[in-house]
């Protein structure tokens with residue numbers, strides 16, 4: 001089993017209701033994790049009341065000015081939303097929490113679980129920073145959970161997967177630094193083939209998500225880097 005407290009963090013983006021912040025802290029205490037990160041919203045007394053035995057989590061919570069700062073250094077950034085479509089188009093392919101924890105979620109890499117505002121959720125740009133997109137199924141007519149309930153469901157599935165040894169613990173998976181190096185090399189390659197500059201950001205977001213999902217090991221990383229270096233050299 002993994003020591004979840006060392007690797008799992010919860011990030012709340014601009015939560016509006018102090019009651020929800022407190023309930024999230026309580027759920028985290030139930031789940032044995034303690035790193036709570038909040039973007040912009042300060043913690044007030046009502047949250048402390050609602051946190052019950054999770055009060056220590058609020059006392060140690062970190063407040064950030066942006067989501068980018070809050071998730072810096074995490075290998076796995078999992079955004080959550082009840083919406084996967086805009087109009088008839090799928091914006092992202094959703095993963096259910098159960099599937100997430102039993103495949104990519106519990107590999108020993110650092111995971112940030114990102115939750116959105118009670119009224120507007122996470123915006124398009126914020127979801128773009130995430131390399132996974134988690135959606136909890138519910139009544140198709142009304143799949144929108146209360147923020148703290150969504151956190152509780154996702155953390156419950158995490159504990160279940162950890163207890164049932166569904167965790168695919170892999171110690172030699174690449175970390176954030178190598179993920180960034182790989183993405184940088186791909187970007188270099190795209191520039192060399194004169195890829196349409198206006199589309200590079202969108203494409204890089206997609207490639208970053210694919211790299212994170214791929215669970216690349218150290219030796220695989222060096223192989224891929226080698227191939228790309230040779231390709232870039234040939235193109236020069």
Ligand SMILES: C[S@@+](CC[C@H](N)C(=O)[O-])C[C@H]1O[C@@H](n2cnc3c(N)ncnc32)[C@H](O)[C@@H]1O
Pocket residue numbers: 080081082083114115116117118119120121122134135136137138143144145146147148150
């Ligand atoms: C009240 S909901 C906001 C709903 C908003 N329509 C949205 O775009 O997500 C507050 C937060 O709870 C989480 N949430 C609620 N329902 C969810 C679901 N079915 N699957 C995943 N996360 C959910 C998300 O983090 C969401 O941003």
